[in-house]
Amino acid sequence: MMLSRRNFLKVFGVSGLSFSGLATTLAKAPPGTFAPAQIGERDPIQHIINRLTFGPQPGLYDYISQIGVDEFIERQLDYESIQDNETDHRLQAFPLINEHGGDLIADMDNNRRRVLIDLIGSWLTRAIYSNRQLYERMVHFWSDHFNVYINKGPVLFLKLDDDRDHIRPNAMLSFIDVLRASAQSPAMLFYLDNALSNDFAPNENYGRELLELHTLGVNGGYTEDDVKAVSRVFTGWSITNFREPNSPPGRFIFRRVAHDSREAIVLGEVIPANSGIDAGYQVLEILAKHPSTAQFISSKLIRRFVADTPPQSLVDLCTQVYLDTGGDIKSLLREIFRSDEFWQAPPKFKRPFEYVVGLLRVLNYDVQRPRRFYETVAYLLISMGHLPFNWPAPNGYPDVGRYWMDNLLPRWNAALAAMFYDEDDTSPDYTGLVAMLQNAGVINDAEAALQFMARYMLGRELTGDELTITFEFMRGSTDDLWEQLILGTVLILASPAFQYK
Known part of the structure; x- marks a missing residue:
């Protein structure tokens, strides 16, 4: 995605924001700030959204809240x-x-x-x-x-x-x-x-x-x-x-x-x-x-949905489920999703495809010219090293965070571009974001609105230090409240917390 300066200035009327400003703000953030939600503060619904789907989307949290987590899992299994x-x-x-x-x-x-x-x-x-x-x-x-x-x-x-x-x-x-x-x-x-x-x-x-x-x-x-x-x-x-x-x-x-x-x-x-x-x-x-296949497939599924290092207790349990059911995939997934290890899983770093799709989902993109738009997204994924089907070796793209953590600059650029993209009749759903804030009764309160967006995107509120950093970033370029909230949202999307699920 290419950030259009013309559209940026036209839509937001600000000129002080730059990629370097965003990168500097994140680089200067004290250690421990903008960390992903930890086990003790994790919202169960947000955890299900992060692990079973490609990320938050307007209305999804409320839908799961209405039908319950267990029912959502069963409906997803019965796709x-x-x-x-x-x-x-x-x-x-x-x-x-x-x-x-x-x-x-x-x-x-x-x-x-x-x-x-x-x-x-x-x-x-x-x-x-x-x-x-x-x-x-x-x-x-x-x-x-x-x-x-x-x-x-x-x-x-x-x-x-x-x-x-x-x-x-x-x-x-x-x-x-x-x-x-x-x-x-x-x-x-x-x-x-x-x-x-x-x-x-x-x-x-x-x-x-x-x-x-x-x-x-x-x-x-x-x-x-x-x-x-x-x-x-x-x-x-x-x-x-x-x-x-x-x-x-x-x-x-x-x-x-x-x-x-x-x-x-x-x-x-x-x-x-x-x-x-x-x-x-x-x-x-x-x-x-073969039992070795049962263990190998179980380990890979657990690595995908639970943790980079699969807990041996869950591997053993799923291996037996595999052998008992003849390798039934739904039975394996059901066992994983109801396990303590799943609900106590550490944060898992998103691979680039997940991150980019997560941006487009959370901003509720309505892509109108998909062939042109997705060709642009494909180039972005190439820059991140994660274009689908483009891994030469037969082992597939790595599914551990340490492989992907050293290439954050394209992600920060993607967060900026996703927030300000306005080409080919395609852009973030600003109207929908405003409606969400209005329905929550926080549209005129900068701090409350920012915390609402943090809960929606990160599954937790910002800490005091994070609020201070975000407000400094928001208010450095404009006095308009809505423009400030847009800038604050960019920082949330580029932050370390949004890199994890």
Whole structure:
């Protein structure tokens, strides 16, 4: 997002604010100020909003307050019952997400930019507007877990199918469902070099990552012999090309002629000879049922929703739930969300995508020209190192705060830009923010209004020191109360507290 000085001056009539002024204010803040809400002061509803959704949005807190936290969790788990017509309408701006990627490869050069905008734009649209917030978070989780890199060959095009047909339909089912879907994803098979793997020259990339990153984990108890055996089993799992007589390009195909049909032994279990494609299905079942997989998947889910260092007590509990339910994803999530460890979790640093989407949600953006706007947002995410599907390694973007904490300058710039953006008929919902303050009866009281915004955005009020710092920042450029509140809100959005969830 580019901050428009013309619109900044036109809308706010102030000239003293700058990026350096914001950065200086935050840098000079005493240690401990603008800290994220701690366990003892955390609002349960705000905690649920921060962990199950992409952040606060007008009306969401009141909605959860009315139906209760437990009911909100259950409704989010039952995502298919949630009406989401507005999101579906907004997605019409991205028609290529309904196309098969293989059909677009023939004109790759002309289609690449359009596909990228549609893919990233649809992800941003769903994260910002969808009522199925937990479902979207799980789509993001599995897209990291089964990571593919869109800058390798035609993977960008094949990712359209991977997202629509492989990840999304299985994101809340059982682990074997999403594992099997990924194993037959043309994007995955090309990315990990399995499309050309054959009985004469089996490629071990997919077999190794299937064991190390998708199922058992690096310490899951497999051997090099297991890697070789699994790689042989998956020879012939491939992708159609332009020379296929009866099938369009870019679809999954099992090439029996390229398959190593000999007997294989995986983790001590015999895969009979001449089993064809069923040999691969059998291996996936073995891996999905393994205790190491149960522990590995449980740990990653807990890291995503609870803490960078998953509490072992919760890992053990979820591992047993996984084994008891056959890897049922909803059962695992339900166990996590009702655990003491979840409710006592330390603050977790937002990854850049979460932070940017959180800005747009909390400011209630109504994006009118989504293709142009989201292309701008995509460049912002690139500057932050977190454009979706742009991580080259198969392990997916890091899910620990220490990786992201050293790149705060683009976030501060994003907070300024989000607050003052006014291009393409798109801007923050100032009318809605005013209405919120009026309904709360604080529109004419600077301190009360600021505390209201802090509770809405941070889940807690500002301390005395934080109020002093914020008022100095607010009043340095203008005497107008509303303009001061806008500046104070910028500081809240750029503060360390809003970087956490």
